[in-house]
Amino acid sequence: MVNLNGRLVADNQAIVPVDNRGLNYGDAVFETLRFSGGKIYFWEDHYFRLMASMRMLRMEIPMSFTMEFLEDEILKTINTQSENTSFRIKLLVWRNTGGKYTPKTNDVSYSISCEKLDAPCYVLNEANYEIELFKDHFIATGLLSTLKTNNRLINILGSIYAAENDFENCLLLNENKQVVEALNGNLFLVSGQYIKTPPLSDGCLNGILRKQLIAILKKLPQFSIEETSISPFELQKADEIFITNAIQGIVPVTKYRKKEFVNTTAKALLPRVSLTARMG
Known part of the structure; x- marks a missing residue:
């Protein structure tokens, strides 16, 4: 209905x-x-x-x-x-x-x-999850890009590109060639104890899980979270990459080009996200 x-x-x-x-x-x-x-x-x-x-x-x-x-x-x-x-x-x-x-x-x-939905709660996906950049079209920086409107042509075309090339997901760029987000969620890069996510001013979606995870990370002394622009060159230098959205929770990336990633941080954070969801 x-x-x-x-x-x-x-x-x-x-x-x-x-x-x-x-x-x-x-x-x-x-x-x-x-x-x-x-x-x-x-x-x-x-x-x-x-x-x-x-x-x-x-x-x-x-x-x-x-x-x-x-x-x-x-x-x-x-x-x-x-x-x-x-x-x-x-x-x-x-x-x-x-x-x-x-x-x-x-x-x-x-x-x-x-x-x-099949799963009654957030479950970490540990299957192969390879991503690539989608460079045919760019997201505009500014507040309109942060909204969940039904203007999603870039996401649709990126999804078609991913399916045609056997990728699980693609990362979107803005007109300044900065990495903004994935096709269906926000992006986080982990390097040691440092975690980065693109700022809203770069045009990324103002995601609910993004907001919640930033708040969680700020309370954990073992991590340092920063909202800052991300260059495509940083992707292969990261220890870990994961994507967040309200339906799946945290989705670890396993491979980008020749670089393979671990999921240690994602695995540690998901129970905290789940607890916050149930208690909030």
Whole structure:
């Protein structure tokens, strides 16, 4: 079932108009959430990121869009599914129909959909995970690139490139040729006790797991975390590379070109991330 503006409909009957602004203009934002163990992981962070994104895109936020209301709508959608403990949820918000801006078209609509996940909690993937740079197109630096909008052509083309060349993932660059993120998550480089991740000013997604992991690392004296630009030349010098996102948690990279990586830090951090998700 899909939740369309609070109305539950079957997947094959979930219809939006052909002049939908999200479809025609990319005028939409979304949140991808994980539901496990009876709760939405990091729901407060997701909610406030959604509100900040809507404000940045000058969408009219309905008075009803409280954190409690949207949580109830998500849970109502999940409860239509057959029994399962873990789901991937997509909450999509778009500006209402109209070819140009008017007060009426600044109102919004939303949909909530979900699909089952195999694992009830974050699990470290220790399979081979080879990556490469995607250099055909570049992410623009600036705040718009940090939002989860439905303008994802670079990610789609990068995914096709990865599939055609037998890579598990690709890393994206900005116009300054700095490494920004992976196709589906934020990037962390480990060199000894030092961990680096690109800053938001370089155009990387303002990821929820990124935020949580930075907060965790700042409390651990054995690590030093820095938000700083990363050159492609640094990739092969790192001891470890991993990718983070809200659905998978931490995904270790095993190989980039001729360099192979360990997963020691990722393995040590994942239980802390999982605990934070369950307790938060």
